[in-house]
Every structure is written in C-alpha cells, then in structure tokens.
Amino acid sequence: MTTKSSENLYTLDGRVPLFKALPFGLQHVLAMFVSNITPIIILANVVGIEKGVTASLIQNCMIIASIGTLIQLYPIWKIGSRLPIVMGLSFTFLSVAISIGTTQGMGTLMGAVIVGGIVEGLLGLCAKYWLKLIPHVVAATVVTSIGFSLLPIGANSFAGGVGASNFGAAENWIVGSVTLLVCLLTQIFAKGFLRSLSVLVGLVVGYILALCMGMVDFSGVMDCSIISLPTFLPFKPEFHVGPILSIIAIYLVSATETVGDTSALVNGALKRQIHKVEMGGAISCDGFVSSISGLFGCTPITSFSQNVGLASLSGVVNRFAIGTSAVVMLLGGIFPPFGRLLSTIPQAVLGGCTIMMFGSILFAGFGMMAKSGFSQRNMIITSLSLSVGLGFTSASKMFEIFPQIVQMIFAENCVAVVFLLAVILNLVLPKENSFSK
Structure with a gap:
C-alpha cells in the first residue's frame, strides 16, 4: 500500500493527504477563476442577457469546468487524458459566439456548440490520423490570430461595454486603468504564488475602486435561494447549418490550442514527450464536455494555458491535488448568491483584466513562433495567413459577393480564415530544403 506523502505532490498518481492537497488545488482555481467566468460575462453583456440569467450561467460554467x-484527470473510456489539466471556458470562441448570439440568438449559438463539440470529440478519438496536419507553426499562427481578434473585445469592455450609456466615460477610464496597472505591478514585483494571481489581484482592487465610485449594483444579489442546482437548457437549442459550420471551424482551432497546451504540460511538468493517446483523450474531452456545456447555456471549454504554466512552475502534477480544485469549483457553482455577486463586476474592471490576458495570448503565439523557427517557409505560412485573415475580416463587406454560409464562417472570423489558410499553405508549400533549390 502506497503511503500518503507531501512528496507525492510531484508525482502523477501518488497519494497525498487532503489537507496538503487542498491548498495546491485551490491555487489552480484562483489562477483560472477570473478567466473562466469572464467569457460568459462578456457574452451575456454584449448579447443583452438579464442579470438573473447571467448569474445562473456563471454557476453553470463553474460546474462545467469542474x-x-x-x-481530464480521471478519464471515462478514451475521453480524458489522465493528465493534470484544468479546464475552463475558452476565449477562443468569444468573438464568433458574440456574432452568432447577437444576430441569431443564444438558442442558435447553443445548438452550434452542441453539434461542434460532438465533432471535436469524435476527432479526438481518431486524432492519430490527423494530428500531422497541424505542425507547430500552424498552431503558433492560429494562437497569434486569436490574440489579435480578442483585443477589440477587451478594449470595448475597458470603455464600459458595448452599448453602455457611459461608454468611454471618465469613470470607466479610471477603473479600467487602475485595474490594468495593479495587474501589471503585481506581475512585475510580486513573487511566487501571488504573481500567478496578478489578474485576480487587479480584479479585486478594481472592484473595490468601482464600489467606492458607486459603479456596482447589488440589486437582486440575494433575491434567490442559497443553494440551487444548475439550470438545464436555459436556451432552447436551434440548429442551423451556417452557425454550426462556423463554430466547428473554431473547434478545430481550439483543438490546435489543446495540442499546444498538453504538449507544453507534458514537456514542462512531466519532463517527457506526450503520447498520442493522451493527446486524443484531451481533445475528445474538450469536445464532448463542450457539448454538455451547450446544454447548460455555456460556451465551449478547453484546457487553460495559465494552469499549464502553473504546473510547470510549481512542479505539482498530482491528479488528486488538482482534482480538489475541481471539487471546489463544483461546490462554488451550486450557490446562486455567489454567481450573482460575480455578475456585479463592472465591465471596466473586466476590461482592465482582459487586456492583459488577451495580450498574454499574443505573447504565447509569438513564443510558439520562435520555437518553430523563422525559416522562409514558416515566414510565408505565418505572414500570409495573418495578413489575409486579419486584413480581409477587418473589411468584412468584401465577403458580400459570397454565399451567406461563407460569410457566416469567414467574414468576421479572422481565426477561421487564418487557420484554413495556414493548414493549406503547410500542405502545398515545398518542404524547407526545397526552398534553396
């Protein structure tokens, strides 16, 4: 019988005393907590979902993440990687989710999320047959485009939120700037664990400042039961081909992110190469659990890069320790007042936090490019994919000559354009040693 020991925190399957495991699990919750709830808050604000429903969705997204x-930690059949991965709502889907939600409604968005998740889940089960189509340079290009596509969303939140009566007002500038500054200073000057919580520290300070400035509305926070089960089907799913294809394209992009995250985790924290069965399990978990997420009114989930970095930094990879974080999220998700309290966070505070988070996605893309190498072939794949993807979608009216389904997938979705073009270029361009001939 294996003895419980604190040293087992640094092994995948060792037994760890609960009182030792819990603090390390909590730090993973704190590292991803803000990032997990922010996509659904931003989406709800832009689409115009009422506060009570928003609070319920926050509950649901915490439960889905858990x-x-x-x-991921304890797989069901081939679904799950058995790796210390922490899951949460993905920013990757935010821009296209906002587009579908505002134009065709949340029901259409949820229908696309459910179908797309099943597609990604099935792709994960047969990942060994197609992973070779997404080399590192393609993944790096896609991650970079995601960072660029999210920057306007962060800026709009910083200014008070799209459609806000005080959009761009002085109080939003003040709160957003202070939040961003605190995040930055914490990241630069804090040490150890506190540094990994820079976004949370900024959010707390920004929230307190907004509270002092009278920008926080607590009405309705306690107008609910203390304990409540998650809301099933808050939006009736509707299934339309255009949105489904659009979301599937982003699921493919999300799969490339998962490839990068899981590879980084295994290399950095476990000090070995990843196995194909682990990669396939991680992707299938992303997909099938994302379908469940759609049933609860939430956007898709994926592996969290910040938790990958935390595992690599701390060396804590024990599945039981990480599993305690999931239990904490699950318990937190069944208390409605907690969700409603979170929904009172002003958009300017979220904007101050997300500007930094979105910028970190850009930086991650640049880092992946550096690891891929700056060869002529990689330069062509990256530069052409980004210039066409970002440039064409910034002038989206140029797509009006194409059928509606093409417009839905590509006109305002630079990530889908970048992904498709990067994959095609990687397939058709001659190999590196052919460029000099």
Whole structure:
C-alpha cells in the first residue's frame, strides 16, 4: 500500500493527504477563476442577457469546468487524458459566439456548440490520423490570430461595454486603468504564488475602486435561494447549418490550442514527450464536455494555458491535488448568491483584466513562433495567413459577393480564415530544403 506523502505532490498518481492537497488545488482555481467566468460575462453583456440569467450561467460554467477537469484527470473510456489539466471556458470562441448570439440568438449559438463539440470529440478519438496536419507553426499562427481578434473585445469592455450609456466615460477610464496597472505591478514585483494571481489581484482592487465610485449594483444579489442546482437548457437549442459550420471551424482551432497546451504540460511538468493517446483523450474531452456545456447555456471549454504554466512552475502534477480544485469549483457553482455577486463586476474592471490576458495570448503565439523557427517557409505560412485573415475580416463587406454560409464562417472570423489558410499553405508549400533549390 502506497503511503500518503507531501512528496507525492510531484508525482502523477501518488497519494497525498487532503489537507496538503487542498491548498495546491485551490491555487489552480484562483489562477483560472477570473478567466473562466469572464467569457460568459462578456457574452451575456454584449448579447443583452438579464442579470438573473447571467448569474445562473456563471454557476453553470463553474460546474462545467469542474466536470471537464475531473474527466481530464480521471478519464471515462478514451475521453480524458489522465493528465493534470484544468479546464475552463475558452476565449477562443468569444468573438464568433458574440456574432452568432447577437444576430441569431443564444438558442442558435447553443445548438452550434452542441453539434461542434460532438465533432471535436469524435476527432479526438481518431486524432492519430490527423494530428500531422497541424505542425507547430500552424498552431503558433492560429494562437497569434486569436490574440489579435480578442483585443477589440477587451478594449470595448475597458470603455464600459458595448452599448453602455457611459461608454468611454471618465469613470470607466479610471477603473479600467487602475485595474490594468495593479495587474501589471503585481506581475512585475510580486513573487511566487501571488504573481500567478496578478489578474485576480487587479480584479479585486478594481472592484473595490468601482464600489467606492458607486459603479456596482447589488440589486437582486440575494433575491434567490442559497443553494440551487444548475439550470438545464436555459436556451432552447436551434440548429442551423451556417452557425454550426462556423463554430466547428473554431473547434478545430481550439483543438490546435489543446495540442499546444498538453504538449507544453507534458514537456514542462512531466519532463517527457506526450503520447498520442493522451493527446486524443484531451481533445475528445474538450469536445464532448463542450457539448454538455451547450446544454447548460455555456460556451465551449478547453484546457487553460495559465494552469499549464502553473504546473510547470510549481512542479505539482498530482491528479488528486488538482482534482480538489475541481471539487471546489463544483461546490462554488451550486450557490446562486455567489454567481450573482460575480455578475456585479463592472465591465471596466473586466476590461482592465482582459487586456492583459488577451495580450498574454499574443505573447504565447509569438513564443510558439520562435520555437518553430523563422525559416522562409514558416515566414510565408505565418505572414500570409495573418495578413489575409486579419486584413480581409477587418473589411468584412468584401465577403458580400459570397454565399451567406461563407460569410457566416469567414467574414468576421479572422481565426477561421487564418487557420484554413495556414493548414493549406503547410500542405502545398515545398518542404524547407526545397526552398534553396
């Protein structure tokens, strides 16, 4: 019988005393907590979902994140990687989710999320047959485009939120700037664990400042039961081909992110190469749990890069320790007042936090490019994919000559354009040693 020991925190399957495991699990919750709830808050604000429903969605996304994390840690059949991965709502889908939600409604968005998740889940089960189509340079290009596509969303939140009566007002500038400054100073000057919580520290300070300035509305926070089960089907799913294809394209992009995250985790924290069965399990978990997420009114989930970095930094990879974080999220998700309290966070505070988070996605893309190498072939793949993807979608009216389904997938979705072009270029360009001939 294996003895419980604190030293087992640094092994995948060692037994760890609960009182030792819990603090390390909590730090993973704190590292991803803000990032997990922010996409649904931003989406709800832009689409115009009422506060009570928003609070319920926050509950649901916490519960879904906990379910996804537990399945990654303790797989069901071939679904899950058995790696110390923490799951949460993905920013990757935010721009296209806002587009679909505002134009065709949340029901259409949820229908696309459910179908797309099943597609990604099935792709994960047969990942060994197609992973070779997404080399590192393609993944790096896609991640960079995601960072660029999210910057306007962060800026709009910083100014008070799209459609806000005080958009761009002085109080939003003040709160957003202070939040961003605190995030930055914490990241630069804090040490150890506190540094990994720079976004949370900024959010707390920004929230307190907004509270002092009278920008926080607590009405309705306690107008609910203390304990409540998650809301199933808050939006009736509707299934339309255009949005489904658009979301599937982003699921493919999300799969490339998962490839990068899981590879980084295994290399950095476990000090070995990843196995194909682990990669396939991680992707299938992303997909199938994302379908469940759609049933609860939430956007898709994925592995969290910040938790990958935390595992590599701390060396804590024990599945039981990470599993305690999932249990904490699950318990937090069944208390409605907690979700409603979170929904009172002003958009300017979220904007101050997300500007830094979105910038970190850009930086991650640049880092992946550096690891891929700056060869002529990679330069062509990256530069052409980004210039066409970002440039063409910034002038989206140029797509009006194409059928509606093409417009839905590509006109305002630079990530889909970048992904498709990068994959095609990688397939058709001659190999590196042919460029000099």
